[in-house]
Amino acid sequence: MAELTYRQAVAAGIAQEMARDPNVVLIGEDVGAAGGVFKLTEGLLDTFGPERVRDTPISEQAIVGAAMGAAMTGLRPIAELMFSDFFAVAWDMVANQIAKTRYMTDGQVSLPLVLRTANGAGLRFGAQHSQSVENWAMSIPGLKVVAPSTPADVVGLMAAAIRDPDPVVFCEHKALFAVKGEVPDGEHVVPLGQAAVLREGSDVTIVALAAMVPRALAAAERLAADHGISAEVIDLRCLVPLDAKTILASVEKTSRLFTIEENPRLCGWGAEIVSLIADDGFYSLDAPIVRITTPHIPLPSAATLEDLAVPSVERIVATIQRRLEEAK
Amino acid sequence: MATTASRIKRETRLRMYRTMVDCRLFETRAQELFFEGLVRGTTHLGIGQEAVAAGVAAAMRDDDYTFCTYRGHNHTLARGVPMGPIFAELFGRATGLMGGKGGSMHLTSVTHGAMGSYAIVGAHLPIALGAAWSAQYRKSGQVAVCFFGDGTTNIGAFHEALNMAAVWKAPVVFVCENNQYMEYTAIRDVTAVEHPAADRAAAYGLESILVDGNDVEAVHRVAAVAIDAARAGAGPALIEAVTYRHGGHSRADPGKYRPDDEVAAWKARDPLPAYRKRLLAEGIAEAELDALDGAARDAVAAAETEARAGPEPDAAVLETQVWTDGGSAWRN
Numbered sequence: 001m002a003e004l005t006y007r008q009a010v011a012a013g014i015a016q017e018m019a020r021d022p023n024v025v026l027i028g029e030d031v032g033a034a035g036g037v038f039k040l041t042e043g044l045l046d047t048f049g050p051e052r053v054r055d056t057p058i059s060e061q062a063i064v065g066a067a068m069g070a071a072m073t074g075l076r077p078i079a080e081l082m083f084s085d086f087f088a089v090a091w092d093m094v095a096n097q098i099a100k101t102r103y104m105t106d107g108q109v110s111l112p113l114v115l116r117t118a119n120g121a122g123l124r125f126g127a128q129h130s131q132s133v134e135n136w137a138m139s140i141p142g143l144k145v146v147a148p149s150t151p152a153d154v155v156g157l158m159a160a161a162i163r164d165p166d167p168v169v170f171c172e173h174k175a176l177f178a179v180k181g182e183v184p185d186g187e188h189v190v191p192l193g194q195a196a197v198l199r200e201g202s203d204v205t206i207v208a209l210a211a212m213v214p215r216a217l218a219a220a221e222r223l224a225a226d227h228g229i230s231a232e233v234i235d236l237r238c239l240v241p242l243d244a245k246t247i248l249a250s251v252e253k254t255s256r257l258f259t260i261e262e263n264p265r266l267c268g269w270g271a272e273i274v275s276l277i278a279d280d281g282f283y284s285l286d287a288p289i290v291r292i293t294t295p296h297i298p299l300p301s302a303a304t305l306e307d308l309a310v311p312s313v314e315r316i317v318a319t320i321q322r323r324l325e326e327a328k
Numbered sequence: 329m330a331t332t333a334s335r336i337k338r339e340t341r342l343r344m345y346r347t348m349v350d351c352r353l354f355e356t357r358a359q360e361l362f363f364e365g366l367v368r369g370t371t372h373l374g375i376g377q378e379a380v381a382a383g384v385a386a387a388m389r390d391d392d393y394t395f396c397t398y399r400g401h402n403h404t405l406a407r408g409v410p411m412g413p414i415f416a417e418l419f420g421r422a423t424g425l426m427g428g429k430g431g432s433m434h435l436t437s438v439t440h441g442a443m444g445s446y447a448i449v450g451a452h453l454p455i456a457l458g459a460a461w462s463a464q465y466r467k468s469g470q471v472a473v474c475f476f477g478d479g480t481t482n483i484g485a486f487h488e489a490l491n492m493a494a495v496w497k498a499p500v501v502f503v504c505e506n507n508q509y510m511e512y513t514a515i516r517d518v519t520a521v522e523h524p525a526a527d528r529a530a531a532y533g534l535e536s537i538l539v540d541g542n543d544v545e546a547v548h549r550v551a552a553v554a555i556d557a558a559r560a561g562a563g564p565a566l567i568e569a570v571t572y573r574h575g576g577h578s579r580a581d582p583g584k585y586r587p588d589d590e591v592a593a594w595k596a597r598d599p600l601p602a603y604r605k606r607l608l609a610e611g612i613a614e615a616e617l618d619a620l621d622g623a624a625r626d627a628v629a630a631a632e633t634e635a636r637a638g639p640e641p642d643a644a645v646l647e648t649q650v651w652t653d654g655g656s657a658w659r660n
Binding site: 025051056059063064066067068069070071072092096101103105106107110112141165166193240241242243244 | 393427430470472648651659
């Protein structure tokens with residue numbers, strides 16, 4: 001086991017796959033000589049050379065479109081969008097072209113590509129550089145969506161995303177870049193579509209994603225210590241494919257579900273989880289399902305306001321404790 | 329207008345003539361069948377513009393890539409994609425080129441190098457660049473050719489793709505088919521320069537190439553030079569082929585926004601009879617051209633019959649081929 005930061009794990013995951021498969025290439029703004037604005041791709045240019053690690057102009061449509069054209073013709077490109085907010089600039093390529101082409105051509109084309117992006121709040125960058133946009137991608141048929149919370153999962157899910165024959169949107173969370181964690185030695189692959197039960201519990205199920213996972217775990221500790229509430233914490237890891245079975249099994253055990261979402265309220269991924277439980281797990285429930293989300297607002301810049309907006313450990317603890325009291 | 333005097337091989341000339349006849353007869357029949365209600369949805373015809381697809385395709389290697397637009401019947405046919413499955417796709421049949429899932433605007437046949445018809449203006453320029461980058465990386469010697477209309481020159485993806493292709497020296501040839509109307513509006517009324525593609529070439533360090541898009545041999549010559557240069561590693565090219573669509577933008581649009589005398593003048597410059605006349609004048613026997621015409625007529629008729637006989641898509645295919653495993657599952 002080696003201890004890596006989440007940031008180092010991004011480069012390590014890419015390097016593992018580039019070493020394994022010469023068709024894996026990386027493009028994006030500042031990904032080469034600069035090693036990425038967040039230093040997520042540091043060292044890759046030196047190791048793999050300028051043919052495989054290419055800097056691009058600030059041209060998101062061309063970056064994503066070029067990745068698609070390369071994927072159609074034998075490569076396994078990784079394209080970096082520096083901030084997930086920039087997906088909006090290239091959304092035609094993502095939503096109309098990449099997501100639909102396999103279906104429209106009745107399977108003539110496969111698009112084994114990864115769109116990596118720095119997602120989420122925590123760095124006080126304001127409304128256009130802090131959004132959580134996983135649900136944008138989740139709503140489009142034809143895209144897989146991954147959002148790891150630990151360095152080990154960054155490596156393992158990156159490997160699975162790159163090896164996957166279909167397009168994957170890979171959300172790397174800015175607030176987690178400095179987090180350290182153990183990463184298994186040797187080749188590490190975590191299959192897409194498998195949630196991780198990070199803490200077992202019997203009173204409530206908490207489902208979280210990316211930066212909300214460590215907060216959910218911290219909240220679970222406090223709920224146990226301060227309130228005697230036993231919380232099970234599930235890290236979804238992937239939104240598409242979605243590990244519905246793990247969530248359903250947990251809710252069957254605990255009969256209560258809370259989702260912790262960084263996205264603004266409407267149409268966040270948690271709404272789909274709620275729908276899933278309403279359809280397939282309703283009779284397991286003892287109490288209303290509760291979504292804990294960012295309010296339905298653009299994200300503010302000031303640290304005080306951003307911290308108020310995004311679900312905090314305190315808000316998670318207080319909400320779960322209060323809702324369980326109400327249900328008594 | 330670019331011209332060179334070199335003689336084009338007889339075999340190539342006859343191939344280009346046959347392609348143009350195939351395109352003309354196929355699209356003429358497709359339009360009739362649209363009005364009959366057999367072709368549903370929409371069609372965007374390239375009648376009058378066939379010389380561009382035919383001239384460029386004849387300069388391509390079999391394993392080169394074509395990317396085209398929703399007005400893409402001609403470019404798809406020019407790569408040798410059979411007419412029957414194209415008609416069947418237009419009819420929405422199971423035997424369609426994409427099983428009925430794509431339609432007229434998305435014709436694709438990867439085995440023929442016809443890498444798709446793209447219906448969002450400008451989208452396929454970056455995608456073609458990506459295919460060219462892939463060919464460059466794989467050292468396959470393939471070239472990507474990307475056809476688009478004049479309207480595309482005013483959208484951002486055009487400029488992003490041209491710049492990145494030039495910087496990367498990607499083997500991609502961009503062919504602007506300037507039919508002079510973006511949809512219902514004259515391109516000159518909404519564009520800052522006279523030649524919407526050629527006048528922009530300098531911005532990307534590329535040669536300004538303007539060619540008579542109704543002269544199939546002129547198109548072929550400039551395309552051959554550009555494709556050969558791209559294959560040799562000289563980087564991309566941007567060709568503007570000036571032409572005219574005889575009909576409207578799509579479906580039942582009669583194109584009334586265009587002056588009658590302008591339409592008449594361009595119809596008098598119809599590329600197909602002009603080429604026939606030229607081939608006859610240069611010694612090709614009329615019987616030989618008649619035989620090609622007849623073969624094209626027979627092919628269109630046979631394709632229509634084949635397509636009409638095709639079954640409707642089975643409900644079972646509705647949720648297939650979202651993923652490479654053949655399915656569309658989003659949960660376990």
